[in-house]
Structures are given as structure tokens and as C-alpha cells.
Amino acid sequence: MKLTIKKELLLEALNKVSKAISTKNLIPVLAGIKFELKKKKLTLTASDNDITIQTSIEVDNEEDFKVDREGSIIIQGKYILDIVRKLPDDYINIEVVDDLKILIYTEKSEFNLNGINESEYPNIGLEEGKKKIDIKAGVFRSIVNQTAFASSNEESKPILTGINFNIVGDVLECNSTDSYRLARKVVKLDKSSEDSYNIVIPSHNILEFVKILGDDEEIVELHIFSNKILFKTGNLKFESRLINGTYPNTSNLLPDDSFLIVSTDLEEFYNVIDRVSILTSDKEKNIVTLETNEDSLILRSSSAEIGRVEEKMTIKKNNSENIKISFSAKYMMEALKSFSTKTVDIHFVGEIKPILIKSSEDETLTQLVLPIRTY
Numbered sequence: 001m002k003l004t005i006k007k008e009l010l011l012e013a014l015n016k017v018s019k020a021i022s023t024k025n026l027i028p029v030l031a032g033i034k035f036e037l038k039k040k041k042l043t044l045t046a047s048d049n050d051i052t053i054q055t056s057i058e059v060d061n062e063e064d065f066k067v068d069r070e071g072s073i074i075i076q077g078k079y080i081l082d083i084v085r086k087l088p089d090d091y092i093n094i095e096v097v098d099d100l101k102i103l104i105y106t107e108k109s110e111f112n113l114n115g116i117n118e119s120e121y122p123n124i125g126l127e128e129g130k131k132k133i134d135i136k137a138g139v140f141r142s143i144v145n146q147t148a149f150a151s152s153n154e155e156s157k158p159i160l161t162g163i164n165f166n167i168v169g170d171v172l173e174c175n176s177t178d179s180y181r182l183a184r185k186v187v188k189l190d191k192s193s194e195d196s197y198n199i200v201i202p203s204h205n206i207l208e209f210v211k212i213l214g215d216d217e218e219i220v221e222l223h224i225f226s227n228k229i230l231f232k233t234g235n236l237k238f239e240s241r242l243i244n245g246t247y248p249n250t251s252n253l254l255p256d257d258s259f260l261i262v263s264t265d266l267e268e269f270y271n272v273i274d275r276v277s278i279l280t281s282d283k284e285k286n287i288v289t290l291e292t293n294e295d296s297l298i299l300r301s302s303s304a305e306i307g308r309v310e311e312k313m314t315i316k317k318n319n320s321e322n323i324k325i326s327f328s329a330k331y332m333m334e335a336l337k338s339f340s341t342k343t344v345d346i347h348f349v350g351e352i353k354p355i356l357i358k359s360s361e362d363e364t365l366t367q368l369v370l371p372i373r374t375y
Helices: 007-022 076-088 137-145 202-213 266-279 327-338
Strands: 002-006 031-040 042-047 051-058 067-068 071-076 089-097 101-105 109-113 133-136 161-169 171-177 181-188 197-202 221-223 228-233 236-241 260-265 289-293 296-303 306-315 324-328 342-349 355-358 365-369
Touching: 002 007, 007 031, 007 042, 007 051, 007 089, 007 202, 031 067, 042 260, 051 202, 071 076, 071 109, 076 101, 076 109, 109 236, 137 181, 137 202, 137 221, 161 202, 171 289, 181 327, 197 202, 197 236, 202 236, 260 266, 266 289, 266 296, 266 306, 266 327, 266 342, 289 327, 296 327, 324 327, 327 365
Parallel strands: none
Antiparallel strands: 002 067, 002 089, 031 042, 031 071, 042 051, 051 236, 089 101, 101 109, 133 221, 161 171, 161 197, 171 181, 181 365, 221 228, 228 236, 260 342, 289 296, 289 324, 296 306, 342 355, 355 365
8 A cells, every 4th residue: 555645635534533533442453544545545444333434535636645556554543643633744655565564754754653454443334224314514513513412421321311313204303301401403304204213323423423524515414224323424424323222202391381481682691690600609500590570580699608699681571470490500501502593582381390492583492491499
């Protein structure tokens, strides 16, 4: 194997696949990146058994990418990434000598690495399904960013560590919950799906995929299997395992009606909660209390050791009802951050009932935060 390649082309590809390298993996070969060089194509593959990422470089211009000798080798991921990143040259030469010795060189630098035979690498198919679902990259990115934060970090409830994708016809509903809050995003697909799907994708994996997603207008193909999902976009393939189990029915958590709806400026409401939470003593719970009167909303927090704070803001209400309720400032702020609208509507159902956050400017997104009893 021997090639000359433009540094920025190789570095971009390495940055993508390196997200699938695990330094803690019990299988040493999975700390490497598989290089497969054909006539006009270099394919890089990395996997940690949880996710697999593959990308390819195809260039007709011989100045940017020149193949002298085809071949395959596994190169230690950490070292090849560091070498390519730190070399100042525009072009890099990679050559395999004596079967398993890798020479990486430029005009002034030369690195010698020990490679691993490609036969030791697990057989990774990354096959595509007969049926696929298409979503624009920008829409997919929004779905994940507006829901993933609400999933659980508790491995004792593995099903809640993922995002639930429920596809029926041309409707995709995504849910994420950790039992204390719920994020729901519902989008209409351009094309109806022949089959219905109800799957749970690990949040950590899908966030890694979103980081390497390209232009908003690119199409992301979803190929869904019984125990895994393959995302394909352009020359990138990203495969993740699915979480086994039945996701809880979150629809019954969403109240049908509310006795009070408060409309407020999103940025102002967020900033007030942010300031009031400064004096909360328990950073995990950081409880703030909200109270309404005729045309105002009052937010308070107090700590016996630190002190107390109170802040007031003007709001619009849909009736003359009032409420006093406490909640986690952290959870409320994360829910508010998922909206890109100017205003939000806070739906109150009762002092010990869930708080719903919606916006008339974006009806696809619903956030729910459970109140906290303070007495």
C-alpha cells in the first residue's frame, strides 16, 4: 500500500472515524483504523463494537490524492490522528513496507509505525437495508439536539439512556425521558414509510453521529434492522446498536388540559431562572419556586447558608387563575434551551402535576418538567 494525499482530506476523514475508537476496548485491534486503498478510493473504518464509522475519500485530481500501490492495513488510531494533525506539510505520504511496517513521511519528517494485519479486524458488513427512511440532516440534527439531553445517565435503566424513534407512515415521533422530564419532537417525513418502527438508539451514539453530520440540506438515510441502525449520508456510514426492551408509553404523561397558560419571552424567562438559581444550595436539585399574580411572575430561591433571591417579570395569562409551584432550575433551563422561538407558553395543570412547555411558533416540540414538592 502506498499513497500521497492532501493533509486536509485525510485529517477530515480521520476526525470522523476516530470517534468510534475506544482506548478501553478489550480487543486491541479495535484501537486501530482500517485503511483500505483501491485504485481511486481510500476507505477508513473504525469500530468499538458499539458504533462503527466508515468514510471514503475519492478524488480524481492526482495532485490531491495519488495511489501508487493498493493494499490494506490497520494503523493505531491515536497515533495516525496525532501525526497527521501535527504535521505542517500540505501533503502526506503513507507507505506499507515489509507487510506490517508503516512509513508516514513528508519532505522533512518521517514516522515509522507498527501496523496490524487486516485479517485480524472483525468482519464489518455495514450493509444497507432494502427499505430506507430519508431525513434532511438539518432536521435530524434538530431532533437530536432538542431531545437527547432529557435521556437518563443511569445504567440501571438502560432503556431510558436512549432516544425512542417511533415511525408510523409519514410521522416520526421522538421521545426522551429520565423519569423527571420528557422531551418530545414530532416531525412529518417527506415520504411515508411502508413499515412501522419503534426503536431506541443510545443517546451517546446518536450525539456522536450528529457531531460529524455535514450540510443541513444533505439527506440522511436510516436503515433499520432488528438490533442495529445504519445512518448513511454522502460517503459516510455510521452504525449503532439498538437498546433492547420496550420504551415506556410517554403519551400518558402529557396532560390533556391545563388550568393556566402563561406566555412569556423565552430569553427573559431563561435569564431570570438563571439568575435566581445562583443562590440555590443543592446544585443537583437547584430548586426555584414560581408564583403568579395578576400580570406578573415571581421567581424565588433561598438557602439557609447563602441567602435568598426574588425576581419579578411581566407575563400574559390566559385567565385569572394563579399558581405556586417549584421545579429544578437546571431541568427547566435545559428544556427552554431546546426552543429556537422568541416566546414560550408554560402550561400549568396543578401544583403537583407536570409543567408543559410549548410554543405557538413551533408546534413540533413539547417539553415536560415534573414539579418538586417543597413542603
